[in-house]
Amino acid sequence: MHVTETEEMDIITETTCFHCHEACPDEIVHYDEKEFCCHGCKQVYQLLADNSLDEYYVCDVNPGKAPSAQNFEFLNNSHFQAQLISFSSQGVAKVNFHLPAIHCRSCLYLLENLQKLHAGIVKTTLNFGKKDLTVWFQEDEINLGQLATLLASLGYEPLISTDEMQAEKRKQLSQQTQLFIKLGIAGFCAGNAMLFSFPEYLGIEDGSLKHLFGYLNIALGSLAVFYSGSDYFKNVWAHIKLRKMTIELPILLGILVGYGRSVYEVFSHTGAGYMDSVSGLIFFLLIGKWFQQKSFDFLSFERNYKAYFPLVISKLEHGVEANYPLDELKIGDHLIIRNQELIPADAILISGISQMDYSFVTGESEPISIASGNSIYAGGRHTGERIEIEIKKELKQSHLTQLWEQQAFKDPLHKTENWENFANQVGWYFTVGLISVAIIVGIFWLINDPTRWSNAVVSVLVIACPCALAISYPFALGHGIRWLAKRNLFVKDIQAFERMAQVDTLVFDKTGTLTLPSTQKPVEHLRRELSTLEWEALRSLAVQSTHPMSRQFVNYANKQGQLASLALSHFVEKTGKGLEGMVSGIEFRIGNARYTGHQTPKDNDFIRSESQLYLQINGIAVGYIEFPWAYRDGIECMIHHLQGHYRVFLLSGDKKEHAVSLLDWFPDPSTYQFDCSPMDKMRFIQSLQDKGHKVAMVGDGLNDAGALRQAQVGIAISDDHLHFTPASDAILKGSQIAQLPHYLAFARFGLKLIKFSFMLSLVYNGIGLSYAIQGNLSPLIAAILMPVNSISMLLIANLGMNWKGSRLKS
Amino acid sequence: MEIMYVMIALSLLMAIGFLMAFVWSIKSGQQEDLITPGMRILTEEIDYPKLNKPL
Structure with missing residues (x-):
């Protein structure tokens, strides 16, 4: 083989840090014959080695994270003590930290052996899925601040969340627990009711046993309908009050008529009723509900401006610096801001010079130099020496936070307001159709054979219950969410997934979304x-x-x-x-x-x-x-691909001349807009929506928060800190952005699959109805048709979505 | 056929027993974390002698 000159040249091998496996950028720190990228990493290694915890490095590949020098002394403030410590008795306190950096088996090993590093730590328990660490510690030996600082110094910086977010998480957890119990009870009722209906299926005639089974079935069915199905009553009632008809109404109607008819048959000794079908249906519906509830515990989709700001501020009082929680910020306060800290509210610079980086707020990439006496705005990141500022506006009235005072943020339903949910759209026609058929059938039999009318009407309402849609919906969309999560697109809920399928317009932010500062070729x-x-x-x-x-x-x-x-x-x-x-x-x-x-x-x-x-x-x-600024891989191809199917727009807080090369991809001047403030971006989305478009916004920073919120689907781009994104409907890992067209196509496929299975279930319902109209629907036919219908919906949703999902490129 | 009454009562009691066990397991939080215990087995505590004084 011919070897060229260049191949013989020295190749500079990049040294990677023994602890965090990042490339060592500057000076390499040598210790114990190993290389480290910084003294922090070395110290972590030293600490672990000294305490015989160096198995940490053997457990898994690449376990370490660069430590953070963040000081958490402020947690010793009584405000945070009360918020974080969940239990305290006889000097031992229990605290729960969220540690976003947790990622592998070694993390578990180290964090559950924390008591070896500090005698004050009694015991630690890790929840890997939620990335939560529970620590029991002796309050006289180590305080909360020291504990958090220790975790940060090991590379696991705790993310301290606000009160509201914690309350939200707790509420979610209790709802989930409730659903599990309801599901278990519905399964129990359905299984046993089927068992007690066996004699009926087999045609065994034994008077006394038959009646006993009937009464037992009523007991089981009542439990299933009124306890497990209680959410249907609540939801339907809530919708009726709003004069809305959803798919849940005909379902509840079917359930109630079936239940009432069964009770009547059993007590009048005229039949065995359909209790097995009714409780089985509730069981299937609840499985669907459980399946659609995929929650990404380690992500947060709801985030207001407070989450971006420091939790504490250092106030200057009579020349002395003191730490306070952010909520206690008042007009006229003098604050000390250090290098790389965020400005919490609009203020005036009193002393010092600042290089203010507003990229977070405006998307403008260059820092602005500000001299004392000038105004500075909330959300700016200060670079430079320590400065003193005087607060001029309250937290809520700042330039930045005003965004959250907009209608889109106050109205939780605005995303679904003008949006036709397929299930509910169909639900309306379905209900009207069903009730008309029931009335016609009732009148027909009243005239021709009055003994059969009630049987026929009840059969129609029970058999035609649109449970198929209620089952295929959560399963198809739930699978969709799971497959996308495997490909690093985390969708908030199935409603967001459905909206993704209906989008016809895409709006991209430039800085941080299409461009990437780290892979530059200078x-x-x-x-x-x-x-x-x-x-x-x-x-x-x-x-x-x-x-x-x-x-x-x-x-x-x-x-x-x-x-x-x-x-x-x-x-x-x-x-x-x-x-x-x-x-x-x-x-x-x-x-x-x-x-x-x-x-x-x-x-x-x-x-x-x-x-x-x-x-x-x-x-x-x-x-x-x-x-x-470099563009992310595959961006050009993606934009061209998307332009074939969607209307694609570009928004940027930057000046136009900063993005000349991008404009080749956006030939039509009406498809881009520069110099946008966060409010402009939001209005731009709104104007598109006013024209009847369904918009998806793809953005990153806080400057896109308004647009993400306003759009039907807000997709936040995040690079490594999956925990730090503005409020959105979906979070996409930056490296995957080129795959976005495929993910959108997958969402559309999901919706098509639902429509297909709905058609199929109409066929089943047609067969059932042909019996029901004649008043001949025996419990056996109902007991076969309904589960077959439900199970085929399950199969279609599962097989279809898994087949398509497995073909998604990662 | 009288034996059927006893058997039905027994089978219901057993089923209710399992149902209670399920409800208890949910309420006591046993299903909350299904990932970590499996990983914990692989990093089982090895009691190293404590070399240095902590921090």
């Missing part, structure tokens, strides 16, 4: 070649700063193989401008154009695409390196 625009020494000097300078641009530069230099660190002197970081420092008597500067002596490319035809880092060596401008 472009050099240098006026001359830089020497190795110069590269090393610039890299040594950039290492000193935590500014995102500096980090990018360091990464870039590492990839060039420039790994050496040089001694640096006279280092100065000028916030909002850049860095400077001396290496072996030569001055190096990196930063913005003006700071490094470049001509600012302002007001000319030079189109700036995203962000550049300018370099200056010894007072001479040498050019810049451009770090463009």
Whole structure:
């Protein structure tokens, strides 16, 4: 084989951290003959090794997560103590933490051996599915803050949620428990009622036993109808009050008529009734309800602005800093904001200079420099030295939080308001049709043979009950949700899945949704070649700063193989401008154009695409390196594919010139809009909806929260932090976005399958009705037809969705 | 056929017993976490001697 020159060149192997398995970006920390990406990871390893917990690394591949330096001292505030500690007695307290970082067997091993790391920890229990850790600890040995800080330092930073979210979770859990018990009881009733109906099926005639069985069946049927089926009564009643007819009405009608008829037959000794069919139907319906209730415990679809803000604020009172819960924020408070912290409410900068990053709120990617005396807005992320701010508006009245005061957020039903749910649409026709048939049949028999009319009417109402739809619906859509979850699209509930099938318009956010900051291929625009020494000097300078641009530069230099660190002197970081420092008597500067002596490319035809880092060596401008935003894989193909089937729009908070290359894919100027505020995005969606379109919004940050909420389907894109997304109907992992067309097609398939099985069930109902109309429906035929109908619905939904789901590309 | 009455009573009692056991298992939270116990077996406690003083 011919070996070319390039293949013989040194390949720089990337070192990965022994603990977190991330590529080591800057300096590599050596310890115990192992490499670590940072001191934090090393410390975790050291701690585990010292306490003989290093089996952690053997249990599973790639267990570690980079530790967080977050300090949770604020949890010792009485407000949080009361909220988090669920039980406390004789100095031992029990607390429940949600740890989103839990991901493998090693996590379980470490977290359930926590008592080895601290004597104050008595016992820990992990719920892997929910990513919840319950800790019993001795309050005099370790406090809540220290406990949370310890978890964070191991790489498992607890996510402290607000009161409302916890209450919501508890409510969900109790509903689930209720449903399980109802399901169990319905199954019990159905099984036993069938057993007691056996003599009837076989035609065994034994008077006294027959009556006993009848009475037992009534007892079982009553339990099934009035306890297990109680939700149907509640729902139908609620809908009747709203003057709405849903599919549940004919179902309840069928159940009640069947039940009443059975009671009458048993007490009048005229027959055995249909109690087995009635309780069996309730059992099937509840299985469906259980199946559709797929909940993703580790995700949160409901999230308001509070979830984004810090839980505590540090207030300055008489020159002393004190921590308070966010709720106690008042106008006129002076707050201390540190590097990388969020601004909780609109305020004025009192002292310090800030590089405010509003990307979270507006989608605008470049930070804005703000001097003291100027206004700053809630949701901005402060970069730079410690600043002091004075609060000017209450939490709820801030520029950002006003979004949550909009109609879309207040009205929980707005998504379903103008939406035709197939089941309910059909339910209306079905009910009207069914009742007319029953009346016609009743009148016919009253005229021709008055002894048979009641039997015929009852049979019609029982046999034609649209249980097929009520069964195929939850199963088909429930399977849909499960298959999509396997492909990393987490849909909130089956209603959201159905809405996905009906969407005809797609709106994409740009920053963070179509583009991705981390896979950049930087472009050099240098006026001359830089020497190795110069590269090393610039890299040594950039290492000193935590500014995102500096980090990018360091990464870039590492990839060039420039790994050496040089001694640096006279280092100065000028916030909002850049860095400077001396290496072996030569001055190096990196930063913005003006700071490094470049001509600012302002007001000319030079189109700036995203962000550049300018370099200056010894007072001479040498050019810049451009770090463009990269598009996610397969985006172009996806957009083209979607444009064939849907109306596709692009919204961005950025300036137009930041996305020139994207515009090739959006040839029609009416299909994109730039410079959008969060409110603009929401209004854009609304205007599409006013034209009768069903819109799906695909976005990420808080700046899309309004649009996600307004759209029929809001799909939030998330990269690694699946736990940190705005309120939405579905959460999609960023790497899967190119598969979106297939997922939407899958949703449409699900709905088609339901329509097909509905047609089939109409055929079954037709057969049943032909007997029922004649007043000849024997309990045996009912007992065969109804389960056969239900089971074939189950089979179609299961087989169909599993067949299609398994063909989805991951 | 009188024996049938006894057998029906017994069978119902047994079935009710199982039903109660099911309700109890739900209410006591046994079905809440079906993943972790299975994983826990694989990382069974090995009692290492405690080397260092904790944090």
